[in-house]
Amino acid sequence: MLHVLDHPLAAHVITHLRDKTTKPATFRTLCYQISLLLAVEATRTLPTVEKAIETPLEALTGRVLPAEPLVVVPILRAGLGMVQPFLDIFPDVSVGYIGLERDHTTAIARSYYCKLPPLAGRRVLLVDPMLATGGSAVKAIDVIRAQGGADVTLVSIVSSPEGVAEVVAHYPKLPIFTAALDRELNARKYILPGLGDFGDRLYGT
Numbered sequence: 001m002l003h004v005l006d007h008p009l010a011a012h013v014i015t016h017l018r019d020k021t022t023k024p025a026t027f028r029t030l031c032y033q034i035s036l037l038l039a040v041e042a043t044r045t046l047p048t049v050e051k052a053i054e055t056p057l058e059a060l061t062g063r064v065l066p067a068e069p070l071v072v073v074p075i076l077r078a079g080l081g082m083v084q085p086f087l088d089i090f091p092d093v094s095v096g097y098i099g100l101e102r103d104h105t106t107a108i109a110r111s112y113y114c115k116l117p118p119l120a121g122r123r124v125l126l127v128d129p130m131l132a133t134g135g136s137a138v139k140a141i142d143v144i145r146a147q148g149g150a151d152v153t154l155v156s157i158v159s160s161p162e163g164v165a166e167v168v169a170h171y172p173k174l175p176i177f178t179a180a181l182d183r184e185l186n187a188r189k190y191i192l193p194g195l196g197d198f199g200d201r202l203y204g205t
């Protein structure tokens with residue numbers, strides 16, 4: 001299930017992220033902004049529970065988020081740039097970390113770190129800005145599922161058709177939220193038109 005963000009502000013931010021003259025400080029701000037829009041969109045189906053309160057004028061039964069907090073899991077390192085908006089808008093969030101790094105020649109992701117909170121019964125938002133071959137996302141989802149995370153949503157900023165197909169082939173029902181669905185991968189498995197290496201542009205490396 002692919003959802004592509006459709007908002008003028010998203011289009012504006014994505015264009016500036018793609019621009020090769022955008023410097024890391026601005027890139028980080030734009031990353032925050034697009035991740036905030038994605039955070040709102042990707043959590044549209046979060047359950048709520050009733051809560052009885054009193055306004056200054058009368059009693060009311062409103063709705064609030066349930067007690068079990070959301071879990072946000074960035075794929076290191078570029079996914080770190082997407083975490084702050086989730087922390088800013090949700091009252092309770094747990095953060096887990098999965099470290100994966102693509103080999104420069106094969107583009108196959110190697111796992112180097114994993115620290116996850118309890119996942120059973122909680123909505124897990126896996127955040128990674130680039131969905132290229134889909135290898136990193138599938139590896140991360142495999143780990144999350146193996147540790148009890150049954151309700152997983154993938155949130156990316158730029159996706160390739162190949163990456164989406166790879167995730168769908170392994171997890172047909174898993175929701176994928178992205179800000180842009182690009183044309184294709186190049187021979188080095190970078191997304192075209194894309195925005196280059198997200199981690200390098202985020203951290204100035």
Ligand code: PRP
Pocket residue numbers: 075076077078079100101102103107109128129130131132133134135136137163189198199200
């Ligand atoms: C990038 C990106 C994704 C991955 C996507 O990370 O942030 O995690 O590539 O590619 P895939 O869909 O083909 O697996 P990279 O491995 O470059 O590591 P970094 O975040 O540390 O820069």
Ligand code: URA
Pocket residue numbers: 130132189190191192194195196197198199
């Ligand atoms: N990782 C990136 O940062 N960019 C791509 O285009 C592909 C993988």
